[in-house]
Amino acid sequence: MNIVIPHPLSIIVLSPLLAALIIMLLPRQRFFAIRFTGFLGTLPTVLTSLYIYLNYDRARGGMQFVEGFPWLKQMGISYSLGVDGISIPLVMLTAVVIFTGVFASWTITYRPKEFYCLLLLLVSGVFGVFVSNNLFFFFLFYELAVLPMYLLIGIWGTGAKEYSAMKLTLYLLAGSAFMLVGLLALYFYSGLETFDLEALTRAGYNVGIQRIAFFLFYIGFGILAGIWPLHTWSPDGHASAPTAVSMLHAGVLMKLGAYGVLRVGVGILPEGLKFWAPLVAVIAVINIVYGAYVAMGQRDLKYVIAYSSVSHMGVVMLGCAAFNAIAVNGAVFQMVSHGLMTALFFALVGLVYEKAHTRDILAMGGFARRMPGIALCFTIGGLASFGLPGTSGFVAEFMVFLGTFRAHPEKLLGRVPLFMLLAIASAVAIVITATYVLRLLQRVFHGPLDEHHYADLPDARTTEWVAITVNAALLLILGLLPRLLTDLIGISVGQFIR
Amino acid sequence: MELNLWLIAPEIALCGLIFLVMAVDLIFLRSSRKGWLGLLSAAGLCVILALLAGLKEMRGSLLGGFLADPLAFDFKLIFLVAAGLCSLASVDFAGRHLRWPGEFFSLLLFSTLGFMIMVSAGDLILLYLGLELGTISLYALSAMQKDRPRSGEAGLKYLIMGAVSSAVFLYGASLIYGSLGTTVFAEMQPLENAGPALVVGGVMVLAAFAFKITAVPFHMWAPDVYQGAPTPITGFLSVASKAAGFGALIRLFMGPLFSLQGNWFAILMVLSGLSMVAGNLLALPQSNIKRMLAYSGIAQAGYLLIALCALTEKGMTSAVFFLFQYLFVNLGAFIVVTLVGSSVGNDEIRSYAGLSRRNPLLALCLLLFLLSLGGIPPLSGFWGKLFLFWAGIDQNLYFLVLIGVLASVLSLYYYLMVARQMYIEDPPETTPLPVSLPASIALIICALAVILLGYPKPWIALAQAAAKSLGLPQ
Numbered sequence: 001m002n003i004v005i006p007h008p009l010s011i012i013v014l015s016p017l018l019a020a021l022i023i024m025l026l027p028r029q030r031f032f033a034i035r036f037t038g039f040l041g042t043l044p045t046v047l048t049s050l051y052i053y054l055n056y057d058r059a060r061g062g063m064q065f066v067e068g069f070p071w072l073k074q075m076g077i078s079y080s081l082g083v084d085g086i087s088i089p090l091v092m093l094t095a096v097v098i099f100t101g102v103f104a105s106w107t108i109t110y111r112p113k114e115f116y117c118l119l120l121l122l123v124s125g126v127f128g129v130f131v132s133n134n135l136f137f138f139f140l141f142y143e144l145a146v147l148p149m150y151l152l153i154g155i156w157g158t159g160a161k162e163y164s165a166m167k168l169t170l171y172l173l174a175g176s177a178f179m180l181v182g183l184l185a186l187y188f189y190s191g192l193e194t195f196d197l198e199a200l201t202r203a204g205y206n207v208g209i210q211r212i213a214f215f216l217f218y219i220g221f222g223i224l225a226g227i228w229p230l231h232t233w234s235p236d237g238h239a240s241a242p243t244a245v246s247m248l249h250a251g252v253l254m255k256l257g258a259y260g261v262l263r264v265g266v267g268i269l270p271e272g273l274k275f276w277a278p279l280v281a282v283i284a285v286i287n288i289v290y291g292a293y294v295a296m297g298q299r300d301l302k303y304v305i306a307y308s309s310v311s312h313m314g315v316v317m318l319g320c321a322a323f324n325a326i327a328v329n330g331a332v333f334q335m336v337s338h339g340l341m342t343a344l345f346f347a348l349v350g351l352v353y354e355k356a357h358t359r360d361i362l363a364m365g366g367f368a369r370r371m372p373g374i375a376l377c378f379t380i381g382g383l384a385s386f387g388l389p390g391t392s393g394f395v396a397e398f399m400v401f402l403g404t405f406r407a408h409p410e411k412l413l414g415r416v417p418l419f420m421l422l423a424i425a426s427a428v429a430i431v432i433t434a435t436y437v438l439r440l441l442q443r444v445f446h447g448p449l450d451e452h453h454y455a456d457l458p459d460a461r462t463t464e465w466v467a468i469t470v471n472a473a474l475l476l477i478l479g480l481l482p483r484l485l486t487d488l489i490g491i492s493v494g495q496f497i498r
Numbered sequence: 499m500e501l502n503l504w505l506i507a508p509e510i511a512l513c514g515l516i517f518l519v520m521a522v523d524l525i526f527l528r529s530s531r532k533g534w535l536g537l538l539s540a541a542g543l544c545v546i547l548a549l550l551a552g553l554k555e556m557r558g559s560l561l562g563g564f565l566a567d568p569l570a571f572d573f574k575l576i577f578l579v580a581a582g583l584c585s586l587a588s589v590d591f592a593g594r595h596l597r598w599p600g601e602f603f604s605l606l607l608f609s610t611l612g613f614m615i616m617v618s619a620g621d622l623i624l625l626y627l628g629l630e631l632g633t634i635s636l637y638a639l640s641a642m643q644k645d646r647p648r649s650g651e652a653g654l655k656y657l658i659m660g661a662v663s664s665a666v667f668l669y670g671a672s673l674i675y676g677s678l679g680t681t682v683f684a685e686m687q688p689l690e691n692a693g694p695a696l697v698v699g700g701v702m703v704l705a706a707f708a709f710k711i712t713a714v715p716f717h718m719w720a721p722d723v724y725q726g727a728p729t730p731i732t733g734f735l736s737v738a739s740k741a742a743g744f745g746a747l748i749r750l751f752m753g754p755l756f757s758l759q760g761n762w763f764a765i766l767m768v769l770s771g772l773s774m775v776a777g778n779l780l781a782l783p784q785s786n787i788k789r790m791l792a793y794s795g796i797a798q799a800g801y802l803l804i805a806l807c808a809l810t811e812k813g814m815t816s817a818v819f820f821l822f823q824y825l826f827v828n829l830g831a832f833i834v835v836t837l838v839g840s841s842v843g844n845d846e847i848r849s850y851a852g853l854s855r856r857n858p859l860l861a862l863c864l865l866l867f868l869l870s871l872g873g874i875p876p877l878s879g880f881w882g883k884l885f886l887f888w889a890g891i892d893q894n895l896y897f898l899v900l901i902g903v904l905a906s907v908l909s910l911y912y913y914l915m916v917a918r919q920m921y922i923e924d925p926p927e928t929t930p931l932p933v934s935l936p937a938s939i940a941l942i943i944c945a946l947a948v949i950l951l952g953y954p955k956p957w958i959a960l961a962q963a964a965a966k967s968l969g970l971p972q
Binding site: 147185 | 854869874875876884887888891892899900903904906907910911914917918921922953954955958
């Protein structure tokens with residue numbers, strides 16, 4: 001590879017923003033121009049993220065492609081970007097999801113101009129969080145990623161959209177209030193007068209501060225990551241949101257929360273994590289089990305997927321809590337795998353809803369005969385969801401459970417091997433996942449077809465194929481060749497866990 | 499004592515502008531729609547602003563009672579910009595809704611003059627004069643929209659409450675004078691173990707300023723007056739009168755009365771906490787946007803008081819910076835309310851339904867202002883609040899900061915409810931809302947400022963200079 005792209009990370013963050021500005025200037029009737037600009041704004045992010053993946057110097061490790069300039073020098077705030085093995089997979093994930101999301105929202109005809117503007121704005125924020133090297137900008141981008149959601153769900157959503165939008169926004173902003181307090185605490189107690197991530201990593205906070213700060217960040221980021229019992233915004237929000245927004249939110253935004261816990265909680269405050277690890281792990285397992293049970297009880301297709309996200313995010317948090325190389329590696333891998341899987345699911349649900357005009361599982365049946373392509377992709381996603389070997393879900397869950405099994409060997413209260421039990425419990429929970437996924441597949445795509453109701457049910461068409469095939473293919477590729485990512489993640493995780 | 503009139507040059511120039519506006523008003527006696535006088539006063543204010551900027555390095559005191567220092571400079575900047583933007587925004591409004599635009603604009607300038615004198619005062623008597631000139635003009639302005647009964651009601655309520663607070667101030671000032679034997683700040687030397695008369699005097703003065711800054715429980719007048727007064731005046735009032743109150747508070751309590759902090763510090767903390775909680779809670783059920791903004795202003799005063807409670811240079815820097823950004827944010831919001839109100843005919847929040855499709859510019863600007871009030875990064879309001887909380891945490895005011903952070907999450911609910919009306923609801927009619935050119939210029943200036951203050955460095959430097967001149971601990 002001889003191509004050199006200057007400032008690749010700035011390109012990734014700014015190209016969606018630029019596209020949003022251009023769309024703002026386009027006349028509102030030019031539907032195609034608006035969509036095409038959206039496409040052009042996301043294309044560079046895919047190519048550039050591929051470029052950083054290929055050109056990341058694996059022998060050196062650490063933060064690379066570093067760039068930036070000081071913003072408010074006397075306070076240690078600077079625009080500073082950089083990526084390591086943990087953030088690269090997530091940047092790539094975001095690029096894929098938004099790229100496919102643009103195609104999934106190709107059919108939006110109600111105020112498309114505002115829709116694409118907000119969507120691209122949001123994506124800029126997401127990229128910004130993943131590549132920020134300065135905690136302050138991390139926070140700024142985080143807010144940028146959260147706010148457009150209110151309008152995106154409120155205007156283009158379905159069902160109780162205003163309620164869901166307000167609930168989601170207030171929950172997430174309450175989370176960011178906790179983060180802000182934690183942020184200021186880190187700043188003041190380091191005595192370094194800087195927000196630079198690497199400097200803060202070396203700040204060596206005393207144990208008491210670490211415990212308090214970790215708790216603040218755990219609540220703050222955890223709300224976004226959907227930890228029980230603060231997850232209730234997520235099913236409502238995801239079910240009400242339009243397709244591309246659900247894809248992005250469940251696929252990528254929830255990962256911001258987990259990434260935050262990993263980067264700030266685990267990276268800067270390892271003592272805090274050690275103290276809270278049993279709590280984090282127990283809540284993570286509650287997420288896994290409870291999410292799966294609730295998913296089983298849903299009739300609305302979108303709620304099933306939304307609760308399965310709550311369940312799968314538990315796997316990520318469990319990996320973070322276990323805090324050894326293999327579990328954290330698995331957690332990051334699960335972020336990517338779940339991101340692709342959920343994006344695929346929401347894209348599929350969007351298509352099914354658009355064609356069948358219902359999301360009620362009991363009203364469907366036998367759709368595989370009318371839409372074989374959609375059924376196939378849904379099956380791939382479903383298999384990945386309960387971790388069938390050969391799909392990415394298997395790799396991720398296997399790594400996390402393996403790591404958890406070995407984690408924190410000291411026994412709770414002197415006799416309970418907590419993490420071992422948790423690993424067993426969450427592995428068993430996969431059975432529940434398999435139950436609801438298989439039942440869903442059977443109900444929706446097999447069984448008798450209501451010929452009268454669904455006489456002319458088409459399969460996916462033209463642009464609709466992009467979102468579902470790309471995501472489904474990536475799920476399989478990562479399942480068969482997990483080393484594409486695990487090696488890269490492993491480099492940084494190794495440096496991370498000292 | 500040397501008589502250096504350059505120290506007071508901006509005030510003299512402002513006097514000149516007032517007489518110019520009145521004279522022009524009388525020359526064109528016959529024409530009835532004289533909104534364009536607002537352009538004249540805005541242009542004049544620009545010149546005075548340039549003059550003030552040119553005299554930035556001027557330091558000193560005139561006859562001991564009138565001070566020109568960085569603190570006064572910063573606040574004068576706020577008043578002049580507020581008056582200029584308010585004049586621009588009222589050009590169309592005054593021509594359409596008021597019978598006497600000439601009086602309207604000259605009273606606005608009188609009020610500005612009063613507040614400028616108030617923050618420059620180095621003497622209790624002059625402080626009182628400035629305060630009265632500033633607020634009496636505002637009483638008249640509030641009652642100016644004679645065809646609306648609410649306007650008269652607002653004027654009367656404001657007058658009565660204002661008179662009470664003036665009386666409290668005067669009584670307090672007389673007690674201070676009685677204890678210390680002087681009215682000049684520079685000569686005051688209160689001891690740590692001050693007599694009860696001085697303490698009572700100080701607390702009464704504090705109460706009088708609490709009226710001006712609309713701190714709970716001295717806020718009762720604000721919602722009614724805000725709702726009833728002509729909207730551009732509400733905007734001016736919400737910014738300038740509040741800033742003047744804070745200016746005088748800082749001048750007096752971070753200056754000569756600083757050593758009595760043991761007696762008033764707790765009061766200030768209670769005022770801050772109550773204002774944040776009550777302001778935000780009472781804003782939730784409002785259906786009139788002016789009342790909602792009044793309560794939000796009360797809450798914002800509460801945030802600001804955190805910085806004063808810090809009692810440090812950092813605290814004052816953050817307070818002055820917060821006022822800089824609050825000027826643009828709040829005034830901008832009221833300009834939008836003016837424009838929508840004068841087209842739609844009322845100020846109900848549900849009249850904002852579908853505003854984004856009737857006038858995207860107005861809706862976008864109001865969204866920016868509301869998000870900034872809610873403290874969303876990277877807008878100016880976020881930085882303002884961040885510095886306030888920062889200063890608070892620095893002095894271990896954890897409890898107040900915690901209230902502040904939680905209250906700001908709460909506040910987003912009612913700000914977003916307006917956003918919901920503008921962006922999500924369908925408009926009752928799709929006719930575009932017309933906006934006059936001068937008002938949209940004022941609006942765009944505010945919106946740009948809200949975005950550009952996201953890079954706060956130069957403004958911090960200004961605020962820091964003011965805070966340094968007080969000689970507080972770091």
